[in-house]
Amino acid sequence: MDAILLQILNGLDKGGAYALIALGLTITFGTLGVVNFAHGALFMLGAFCAVSVKALLSLEQVTEDATQLTAWGTPLEVRVPYVESWFGDFGTVLLDYSVPVSILVAIPVMLLIGVVMERGLIRFFYKRPHADQILVTFGLAIVLQEIVKGAFGANPIPQPAPDVAKGMIDFGVAVGMDAGNVVYPMWRLVYFLFSVAVIAGVFAFLQFTTFGMVVRAGMADRETVGLLGIDVDRRFTIVFGIAAMVAGLAGLMYTPILSPDYHMGMDFLVLSFVVVVVGGMGSLPGAVAAGFLLGILQSFASMNEVKSILPGIDQIIIYLIAVIILLVRPRGLMGRKGVMEH
Amino acid sequence: MGILSVRNVNKRFGGLKALDDVNLEVEAGTVHAIIGPNGAGKSTLLNCFVGRLEPDSGSVTFDGMSLLGIKPHEINQAGVSRVFQTPEIFGDLTLIENVMIPAFAARDGAFTLNAWGLVTTHGEIRARALAMLTDVGLADQAERPAGQLSRGDKRRLELAICLVQNPKLLLLDEPTAGMARADTNNAIELMKRIAGRGVTMVVIEHDMHVVFSLAEKITVLAQGAVIAEDKPEKIKGNHRVQEAYLGGAQL
């Protein structure tokens, strides 16, 4: 029982990441009709927003303290981050909370990246075949990740969670089990809650604003919405910007769990596409449900008990499920008829 | 019993009854028109003949064989060809290739791994295709990509694609939709010629001029049900038909 609970918990954070990426993918697909292979790169760019903010906050002022000497007899160099010397304790807190703080930076940055991408490239591909869309965004994804590789190097850059969220929580105690059975890293729980909040935010936005209504109408029937005299173009841009932002935030908050490197986007993209397909192309609830479902299944497949019966299953479980779903339910769990069938 | 026989066919889309207990017999060698106001279920019915839709109940048999639950290509191999409302042709291929493909299909069946001999060595297929193009008046454009044709010519090409297979039954879905009068008359002439060769034809049509120049028998559908079936001159005088069409005015 506790083992099962633990695996479900383990799957939640990964599932949250899949769900967030898949959500953006399926929104862009549903409204804009574009298959975006560069969506994983947006996830990666978000993660590197956190890296950049951390790097900026950690810039250090170097002073020499003549009163203290090192073992070599030279004056001791004292390194103090500028934020600390300027803001004192607040600076220390700022540095500790660099990952969540970078959200403030990432929101405008990712929106901007999304808008530039849509205006500069994607919009020219609305009427091109899906194969062309796949190819051009695939190219863009390579370009983006190579730029990041050039700027930040090829090695993963660990990002610490804030001190308060670094520890483990004993989840088992909370649900009335013996202590020590279900211990769970705090930040993973934070990530899960964060992803739920963002998902809820996106759904609320689509459900309760006029803008969201138009977007949903667009997902149901793109042509008609265009005929209503609504400025679809501008809305497309904003939709794309939001999708980029959601992917970026998903990547940013994931950095304490997985140290970001330049190709993390690609790894997540392939999986997220599978998630979208399993959920049903163009279905938002489908994307979310499939994201969590696959995340949890993947963590079950990594259990030693399962691996000893089916070796290697943890490596392929997601793809295997995608294959089965596509063959049994061609439109995915919650897909609509006629979407992307030709 | 006719060559195409439709018995008690029903089809629902959600709450809408698209086909309501439809019965229909098409006699071999005749031209049979299906008419009716918009939304009467004509296209739905046609789609049940070619494997695109499956009726909820009832039977569709062609030449003694059920057409339900089998794939479009199997229905075609049984001898049923279809012309679409908007011409479906191979836009990237040349006209002659467009017509050679169905000729290959008619000779070699639904699948042959014919990867060794060149297309050009199949002289008799090419000759057949070329003769067919001549027949519909497109031979001079044989080497052009089909996508460049005018709409009327695309329709001719689609007819050629269907006819080169010597179908036993030809289904035409509004074959003159969107055509100018002169083109329509040409198309009528062409279809009369085809009918003259004894090809059984089922035509769905809006244009009464076309219907009355071609059809030997007319079935009238309204709201998914057959309201009349008779010879053209009798249909003209049928009260219920006038009712359904024009609210009582003379056809």
Place this chain on the structure above:
Amino acid sequence: MRTLTLSRNDLILLAGYTLVVLGGPIIMAPLGAGYPDLLQKFVIFGIFAVGFNILFGLTGYLSFGHAAFLGIGSYTAVWSFKLLTMNPLPAIVLATLLGGLFAAVIGYICLRRTGIYFSILTLAFAQMSYNLAYSVLTPITNGETGLQLVQSDPRILDAAAGRDYGAVLPSSDLFGIPMNGYPGFYFCGVVSIVCFYLAIRIFRSPFGLMLRAIKSNQNRLNYTGLNTQPYALAAFVVSGMYAGLAGGLLAVVDPLAGAERMQWTASGEVVLMTILGGAGTLLGPVIGAGVIKYFENIFSAFNEGILMAAFDFLPEPIQHLMVNVTSLFVGEGWHLTLGALFMVIVIFLPGGLMEGFNRLSALVAGIVRGRRDGASARGA
């Protein structure tokens, strides 16, 4: 044997291809590509792309998983060396067959869907193969290290023939001719000429016509009495065999196989080769493969020293600037160039280089005709 004759244009194409391959070492020398390692890559990846084009170029089915078959071909060939003989012929035959076999299974499943669903299914299968090759299948693939020959391999056929390689690690050889360097290139070259000839046959056959019809209008094809699935599957299997063969040849000239050959970026590369040259054309994929392998080789060899020398004529600050900018795109940054190239081609030249050539020659022909018309007008 009338069925064996190609049209005049195709014969010229084949003759031209043969000439370029056989004369490769001389023709490519002025470009700095006249050495066997690179020439081998040209023809091997040419085979890969030509095969991929039979699927993608003709039927329009975009597979993102063909690198899996390349990898399978390589593993098969290395196992053939280890277990049977160092002769490359059984190796490439088995690689081709196994590539085809896997393609038949994977293709049968993936082809139940079309469009993007097909692409994602192929991607899923390729990633599965890649992950498995790295983990559970380590006894077969030797995991991260990659599959290599060892001196103690059984090589039963060689042993039966009384061949003993002694204490040295054997390299593949065709009846005594070692398969590295130029002999290796010529071996691959001849295979590639055969492959190119077969591709021409497929393109011009009724089968090829049906494949093009699938791309053009699948709906019409179904209503014309043709079953698209077996046609597409046959194309998938043929392209899988080409990929398996290419993978086998990679192992012939350099007997090792690693899982990274199956990664989806490798699948992306063959897509790029095909569209860069021109999907659906005969020569395009070969040219695409050549261009990409050439620039990969040249660009990744560049380093700061070479760049400094290249921009030596500029004033020092500008020299440094230029070096900094260009070094992003070369050496380690070759992939950036690749990605940018990908985008440029899809955006501006969806028909690939072949379309570019055609447009260019049409333009030139237009100008020439214009001049002639002008001259005759003056003459009159």
